[in-house]
Every structure is written in C-alpha cells, then in structure tokens.
Amino acid sequence: MKRFNSLRTTCLVAFFAIGTHAVAEEQPANLDLDSIQPTRDQMVASLNTVELLRRHHYNRIRLDDALSSDIFDGYMRQLDPQRSLFTAEDIQAFEEYRYRLDDLLLAGDLTIGFAMHKRQIERLSQRLEFANSLLDEDLQSLDFSSDQQILADREKAEWVATDIDLLQLWRHQIKDEVLRLKLAGRDMDAIQELLSKRYKGQTLRLTQTRSEDVFQNYINAFAQVYDPHTQYMSPENAENFDINMSLSLEGIGAVLQADEEFTKIVRLVPAGPAAKSQKLAPADRIIAVGQEEKEMVDVVGWRLDEVVKLIRGPKGSNVRLEVIPASNPPTDLSSREVVLVREAVKLEDQAAASSIIKYGSGENEQRIGVIEVPGFYIDFKAQRRGDPEYRSTTRDVRRLLEEMEAENVDGLVLDLRNNGGGSLQEATELTGLFIDRGPTVQVRDTDGQVQVLDDPDAGISYKGPMAVLVNRLSASASEIFAGAMQDYGRALVVGEPTFGKGTVQSIQPLNHGELKLTLAKFYRVSGQSTQNRGVVPDITYPSLLDTTEIGESYLPRALPWDTIEPADYAIGNQVSPFVKRLNERHQLRAANDPEFTYTLARVELDRGIKDREYLPLNEAVRREQQDAFDATLLKLENQRRVARGEEPLKELEETDPLLELNPAVADEDDAEEDPFLAETGQILIDLLELQHQVADAS
Incomplete structure (x- = not known):
C-alpha cells in the first residue's frame, strides 16, 4: 500500500x-x-x-x-x-x-x-x-x-x-x-x-x-x-439534498460526510457498488478521485459538494477512489485505490435475505436461520397504485419466516448490522411480526405530547427463540425495533451499542433555502430514549470501528438520553433470566476464538497509537514507531492465521483482516465465515439448552 x-x-x-x-x-x-x-x-x-x-x-x-x-x-x-x-x-x-x-x-x-x-x-x-x-x-x-x-x-x-x-x-x-x-x-x-x-x-x-x-x-x-441534526441548507444544497447526503442511489452507493480536510464514508448502501466491491468500509476516507483512466484528482481539503460532483457520473462508467482505510491507526495514512462501476441500486437488491447456519451433524445437527435486514424500506409508489405484490421490509421478512418454518430452524437471528434505519411504519410493522399486539414505540413532540404507535393485529409470525444482531451503525428504525424486542423480552440483543439516533427531523422551506430541524424524540415502550446511548446489547461484542468517533454521543451538542412514562405493554417470553449464564458461556468461547481475540488486541493496539499526544518530526524515530506497529500487527495476524490452520505471513498483506470481519463488506453468501454471526447462532443454541433445562426441572 x-x-x-x-x-x-x-x-x-x-x-x-x-x-x-x-x-x-x-x-x-x-x-x-x-x-x-x-x-x-x-x-x-x-x-x-x-x-x-x-x-x-x-x-x-x-x-x-x-x-x-x-x-x-x-x-x-x-x-x-x-x-x-x-x-x-x-x-x-x-x-x-x-x-x-x-x-x-x-x-x-x-x-x-x-x-x-x-x-x-x-x-x-x-x-x-x-x-x-x-x-x-x-x-x-x-x-x-x-x-x-x-x-x-x-x-x-x-x-x-x-x-x-x-x-x-x-x-x-x-x-x-x-x-x-x-x-x-x-x-x-x-x-x-x-x-x-x-x-x-x-x-x-x-x-x-x-x-x-x-x-x-x-x-x-x-x-x-x-442539536447536530438541525441544519440550514442553501438553495443549491436543498435542491441537491439527496446527492449531498448519499450520492443518491445512482452512483457508488455510499453516504458521505466531511471530516476535517477529508471526505469520509459514513455507511455503505446495501447492494451498492461500494458494498459489492468488498474493499470499502464505513469511516474510510477518500483522498483522490479519478474518472475512467484519467489522472487521479487530489480532493484533500475540498468541500463535500465538490467531491460528490466529482464522484457522480453516468451509469455504467468507472470511478476510481484513493482511500485511507478506517482500520489504519491514526498515524498510518496508507492509501489504496478502489475501482467502482457506477450503477443504480435497485430495491430488490437491498431486500431482506435469508440463510441457514448449521451446527453439529447427524442427529445432533441444529439449524439457525438468519435474516439480514439492510434497511426498513417500502415501495410507496407500488403501494399507492394498488400493486398487491409491492415490496416492503415486513412483507419480505414475513415470507422468509414462512420459508424458515418449513426448514424447521431451531432459532432465528435478525441481522441489523449497518442498518441505518428507514421507514418508521416498517419498524412498527416488523415489530408486530414477533409480538401478539401492543405498543411498539413512543414519540414525544415539542409540546411534550406523547403519541404511542402500536401493532393492532393479533398473532405472531414467529414464536421461536430469537436474537437481534446490531452494531454501532445500526440506527434509528433499527434501534426502535431492537429496543422493542429487548423490552418485550422477545429476543436477545447481541453485538455493539447502537448509534443512538433517537430524534425526528422535518424539512421547513424558507424564503431562501431550507431548514432541517428536530421536532420530536423516540422512546422505547419501557420509556427509555434511544437517543445518545442507543440500545445496549444483552451480550456485547468488540467493535470493529473506533466508536469514540462514530455515533450520536460523538456529535457535539447531541440531545441527551432521558426517560418518560412507560407504555402499557405486557412482557412476553423473558430471556433476561438467562443473560448472565449466556454471557459466561460466550466469554469462554470468545477467549479461545481467533477472530474475537484478534479484534480485541487490534482495538487495544490502535488505541495506543491514537493516544499519542505528540508526533516526532525526526525521521528515524518515526520510522522506528511505524516498524514497531507493523511488527506487532504482523504478530497478531499470524496468531490469528495459525489458530485458523493457515500458513503465517512473512509480511503484511494489503487487505486488512478487519475488512474480512466487517459485515458491510464481507461475503454475504457465506454466513458461516462471519465469526460474529456464527457466535450469535451459538448463543441461541445455548439459550435453547438453558430453556430446556428449566423446562425439565419444572
């Protein structure tokens, strides 16, 4: 590199x-x-x-x-x-x-x-x-x-x-x-x-x-x-709001923001060119852009809207990005070039998808179903014209659940990692698939009035054991759903503390430009806000991202976490009595899992680099520091490879191992190779075993 x-x-x-x-x-x-x-x-x-x-x-x-x-x-x-x-x-x-x-x-x-x-x-x-x-x-x-x-x-x-x-x-x-x-x-x-x-x-x-x-x-x-989500937009930026915020869905499929002199990737649009490349990840920083075979243009210090215009282009054309990987330590700004083909991201490409992970063999085989939900979507145009086959998150998940039932799965993982949210209606309706009926989320407005949204339909589409897998980039509607599953005792929440985006914005036209301002706050049925703290998992995994610089709590003047009166709801299948023992079993496995131990060691290594207050301007000293970091990183990678039965490396490869572990860029067709997803399935198997023990004892 x-x-x-x-x-x-x-x-x-x-x-x-x-x-x-x-x-x-x-x-x-x-x-x-x-x-x-x-x-x-x-x-x-x-x-x-x-x-x-x-x-x-x-x-x-x-x-x-x-x-x-x-x-x-x-x-x-x-x-x-x-x-x-x-x-x-x-x-x-x-x-x-x-x-x-x-x-x-x-x-x-x-x-x-x-x-x-x-x-x-x-x-x-x-x-x-x-x-x-x-x-x-x-x-x-x-x-x-x-x-x-x-x-x-x-x-x-x-x-x-x-x-x-x-x-x-x-x-x-x-x-x-x-x-x-x-x-x-x-x-x-x-x-x-x-x-x-x-x-x-x-x-x-x-x-x-x-x-x-x-x-x-x-x-x-x-x-x-x-608050950080309240923003004035000039007439030009208001007109190009979708482009400025997400490059639209016709481009590279990435949400960008400014980060000092850099342009930073905030998240990857599921099934978009950036995600499909498996070479980009959230928090990567773009430093140069090239068109087709033309010379790369250095964009350090450029305004965000200028970078966006340079990246966008005709569908089917190539764009080349030079990026600093997020996995680099702060003092190592190594870069790599990524070539993407611009294309439109279709709704069906972002739809919920399923897979099954198998544990054991023969009579002891257990099957855990996985449904990945990239976003909370609904085809409003098809719905309005009366199309009986219109697509939505809830409709797609309901169909996948029926397929899972036919496969006789023993448990279900709903994977919401990197799901940045979407339709509030879909978050409410998806919650309704897993509870009989009752409130799903509360919304408090500027005047302090609380509106309770609920699932009025009786019946549950899936009654078996369930886990919701989240990470730091799970936000907004994802947090509403995960919080409801946790409050109802319906599912284990596993992964990282979520983003913490618990506010509602509205666009108000002005005589000159537009104003996006925060009008309301989301609250869980338990009365806890999802704002700032996010949803704290029952079982926590190490983060692949620097969470000190990602999330609502990182944003200046973010609205605080608080509580209101709980809604009237009935707690169903309680999983909380098992959380302590499930955590103990998870920690024993994680201590011997090469992916978990590598991630923890890597986070600690990167933190040590980031905590340096001063950087020497002496070339020999700086080289010594870089060589020491590379040597430690190579040692960690080889420990990981040997534990997996792979040959150790003589020198570091260009692709960072953290990319292999990141669900935003990992191979979506090989769920069993995702260590965090596989461990979540194992936790569900532990839950089944503990529940059976309680049932036998009673």
Whole structure:
C-alpha cells in the first residue's frame, strides 16, 4: 500500500467554505473579499430561521447571552477546528462579540458573522501562500534529524500568541506532511509535485468563495447549537439534498460526510457498488478521485459538494477512489485505490435475505436461520397504485419466516448490522411480526405530547427463540425495533451499542433555502430514549470501528438520553433470566476464538497509537514507531492465521483482516465465515439448552 499523509491540522472541514487572514497583507489575485456581503434574502432567511428554532425546535432554548457564547465557540470550531489559523490576537478581537451574537441574529444583522469568516479567509490565504513559497524553496533543506515534535490534535490547544509563532506552526505542519510522504517511499520531486498541486488547488477554490458559503456556515453555527441534526441548507444544497447526503442511489452507493480536510464514508448502501466491491468500509476516507483512466484528482481539503460532483457520473462508467482505510491507526495514512462501476441500486437488491447456519451433524445437527435486514424500506409508489405484490421490509421478512418454518430452524437471528434505519411504519410493522399486539414505540413532540404507535393485529409470525444482531451503525428504525424486542423480552440483543439516533427531523422551506430541524424524540415502550446511548446489547461484542468517533454521543451538542412514562405493554417470553449464564458461556468461547481475540488486541493496539499526544518530526524515530506497529500487527495476524490452520505471513498483506470481519463488506453468501454471526447462532443454541433445562426441572 502507498503511504499517504495529509495536512492533518491545517485545512478546514471539507463541508464548509475554505478560508482565513494573512500574516502578510497580500491576497491571491482573484480573491475579492469586498464582494462577500450578506444579501437581503439571506438576512430574511436568518430571521425566519431564528423564529423557527425558537418556536418549534424540540430543544426549547432561549436565544440569550449564554446561547450567544455557545454560538461563538461553535463558529470558532467551524472556522479553525485545529486552532492553526487564528492567533490569540485574532481571538481577542472576536471576543468583543461573544455575548452580542444573539442580539445581532434577532435583528437580522449578519455583518459580524461575515467579518469573522472573512478574517479566516485571509488567514488561510496566507497559510496557502506560505506553503507554496516553502515548496518553491529546496525541500532538501528540511531537517528531519532534530528533536522537534508536533501536537497530534490541536482541537483544544492554546491559540498561538503571535504571527511569528503561527509561521513556525505552519512550517512544522508542512514538515510533518513531507515526512509522512517520505516514509511512504516517495522521493522529494514527487512530494513537491503532489503538494504543489494540492495547495494551488486549494488556493483556487478559496478565491471562489461566495457569499452563500459564508452565510451557510454562519447560520449553521447558530442552528447546530440546538442539536447536530438541525441544519440550514442553501438553495443549491436543498435542491441537491439527496446527492449531498448519499450520492443518491445512482452512483457508488455510499453516504458521505466531511471530516476535517477529508471526505469520509459514513455507511455503505446495501447492494451498492461500494458494498459489492468488498474493499470499502464505513469511516474510510477518500483522498483522490479519478474518472475512467484519467489522472487521479487530489480532493484533500475540498468541500463535500465538490467531491460528490466529482464522484457522480453516468451509469455504467468507472470511478476510481484513493482511500485511507478506517482500520489504519491514526498515524498510518496508507492509501489504496478502489475501482467502482457506477450503477443504480435497485430495491430488490437491498431486500431482506435469508440463510441457514448449521451446527453439529447427524442427529445432533441444529439449524439457525438468519435474516439480514439492510434497511426498513417500502415501495410507496407500488403501494399507492394498488400493486398487491409491492415490496416492503415486513412483507419480505414475513415470507422468509414462512420459508424458515418449513426448514424447521431451531432459532432465528435478525441481522441489523449497518442498518441505518428507514421507514418508521416498517419498524412498527416488523415489530408486530414477533409480538401478539401492543405498543411498539413512543414519540414525544415539542409540546411534550406523547403519541404511542402500536401493532393492532393479533398473532405472531414467529414464536421461536430469537436474537437481534446490531452494531454501532445500526440506527434509528433499527434501534426502535431492537429496543422493542429487548423490552418485550422477545429476543436477545447481541453485538455493539447502537448509534443512538433517537430524534425526528422535518424539512421547513424558507424564503431562501431550507431548514432541517428536530421536532420530536423516540422512546422505547419501557420509556427509555434511544437517543445518545442507543440500545445496549444483552451480550456485547468488540467493535470493529473506533466508536469514540462514530455515533450520536460523538456529535457535539447531541440531545441527551432521558426517560418518560412507560407504555402499557405486557412482557412476553423473558430471556433476561438467562443473560448472565449466556454471557459466561460466550466469554469462554470468545477467549479461545481467533477472530474475537484478534479484534480485541487490534482495538487495544490502535488505541495506543491514537493516544499519542505528540508526533516526532525526526525521521528515524518515526520510522522506528511505524516498524514497531507493523511488527506487532504482523504478530497478531499470524496468531490469528495459525489458530485458523493457515500458513503465517512473512509480511503484511494489503487487505486488512478487519475488512474480512466487517459485515458491510464481507461475503454475504457465506454466513458461516462471519465469526460474529456464527457466535450469535451459538448463543441461541445455548439459550435453547438453558430453556430446556428449566423446562425439565419444572
């Protein structure tokens, strides 16, 4: 794999317009800051946004001095997330407005927000000018044998005191950039060419900053103090909402978001090109995009909408992505190229699917049915036109359950891993297949009124033992279903704590753009919120993802977990009395399972790398650290391979073993090779045995 390093601490979040102030006063020739002024339409839209949030947002917050301070801090994090553009003097000048932003927003006055952003544009302009001037010099003069080091994460660092200090910080950051590319095996000529193209490209995009970019950033700094899912969308972004959020379903089939200077994959659309490739995973970061056989375009530091436009293209055409795998430790930004064929993702390709895992043989054989539910879908168009064969999650699962009954399965696993949700109606109706009748979820609105959604139909489609398998990317409707199964005692919930998305949003049109705001919260029938904490499994598996950076609890100002009065429901088949003994049996197996032990050891190894506060700018020391990590990783992989009866490796392979374990990219036709799915089936067999023991004793 190629070793790649980014300008880790300097470029702005890709979703936002890129910009800043200068140590010198010279500006790029085409950068006209005077033309960036708020328009009348934007002022009216800001007033409308203020009123909508004050009156209708679920989180009733007063727009006062305290909230003004929060807006100020959020805007600073947005403009300079790694504190590498502004000086302490800049911040002191801004502090005059910390407690005045509320009054200005109430008056529709956007001038201060624009002024702060234009200062940031000036600073970033000078940062890029400095970088380009350094590249024009002889990079060979950079000293990589000193004891210098750089702070790995400057999010909470002190602002640098002076312009001289800022220049020194920028020099260290560029030196770190060059060092990482050297460690990746690139020569100085190649490094100079790559960075020169990147910085000049960022300079060009900076000169194209529009008033609309600045307004969207500023008004979102205000909107997102209410909660992270409340968002203003400009007219252009509102028109292309599906494209911006998920590349539509005609493209590569991946949901993307900005992550500092990178574009990050949030999740893979089931049966889409990205998922089918088995080479991409959630949290992978895209650093370059190529069309067909054309040269790759470096997209580090690009805005999200620009990256999206580059990735999309005609159906049937190829797109090449250079990505940094999520499984890499933070200091190892190795990259690989993935070639995808753009295509539309059809509903039937995403439909629920079934398989059977067999345990034992002969008379002792036990069969566990598996139904994978990629999303909560319904073909509304076919339903509205009266098509009796319209597709939906509940209809498909009901049919698969009938097939499972015919196969005489001993238990059932409903696999909701990486299921990001979908139709609330389908989550309710699917719950109804496994309970007789009763409430399925509660929804509390802005006024505190609680609506209880229920399953009114008597009868159960499947009465046998059951487990629901979830992971960190199981969200929204998945959490509603899993929570209901747990509350009713109907199924074991197994896997990782889920995402924690327990809020409801609505799109409100404005005179200029649209506002997505949170109007309600979901609650389980037990009265617990699914918000923030998600659904906590009865039996927990180690996570394949860095859960500290994925999930609702990671998002700033996420609404809290809380409770309301429980609904009136009857607990059915209780599995809770068996959970402790099931956990004990699982832990004994996991201690000797090569996949579980590898995952736990890998998580610990990666955490040790991530916890490093400083990175050395000494080439020999950095190489020593990388070699030590690779040696440990090779040792872990060989322990795993030997335990599986495979030949050990002499050196690391390009494909990371964690990809093999990730259900988003694993071979869906080989369920028995999925260690977490196989273990879930084994837990169900344990449950059957314990239930039989209780029945015999009684």
